[in-house]
Amino acid sequence: MNSTLSTTSAAIEERFARRAAARLTQGTQDLPHDIAERLRAAREQALARRKVVRVLQSAPAVLQNGNTAALSGWWTRIGSVIPLIALVAGLLVISALQEDNRATELAEVDAALLTDDLPPAAYTDPGFVQFLKAESASQR
Structure with missing residues (x-):
């Protein structure tokens, strides 16, 4: 250069x-x-x-003694690991909430199927589950 x-x-x-x-x-x-x-x-x-x-x-920059440098490096490592732990914990919480929401949704569909009087052919209709989901969403 x-x-x-x-x-x-x-x-x-x-x-x-x-x-x-x-x-x-x-x-x-x-x-x-x-x-x-x-x-x-x-x-x-x-x-x-x-x-x-x-x-x-x-x-x-002047370091007073070796303990200060070692302690500083230790805190730096902890400080860099804490966001990673928070990220993993957040992902686990989101996953658990999504599983819970899905289980609740399936339970609502099952309850609607079991409590309603329908002909047997209605249970085999592929659009029936979507109909129940739309109906339960409109009732909320």
Whole structure:
């Protein structure tokens, strides 16, 4: 990869910031003195905060002792397993609810068949079960 063609995001951000600052500086020439001073003070505060953030980002991470690192890794593993357990539990609950609903539906059809007076030929009709389902749904 050619190093002259590759520019980091920090360099792009820096160029954008310089162009934005130049445009803002050009626009302040027509402003009254008190507003220009307030803008200058705000810029200095922003630069001071930017320097603090840059220092914090470049500071290396320090572990106090080995137990902290081991405990942190343990909690990370537990944290990654908990969503998996929740997913499996949710799937099991959904499966159980669907089985229960299906059993209830079949029980309603069977009860309707056993309590109704019908000719024997009606029981062999393939659309009869659909008729009973539609009828029980309309009664609810």
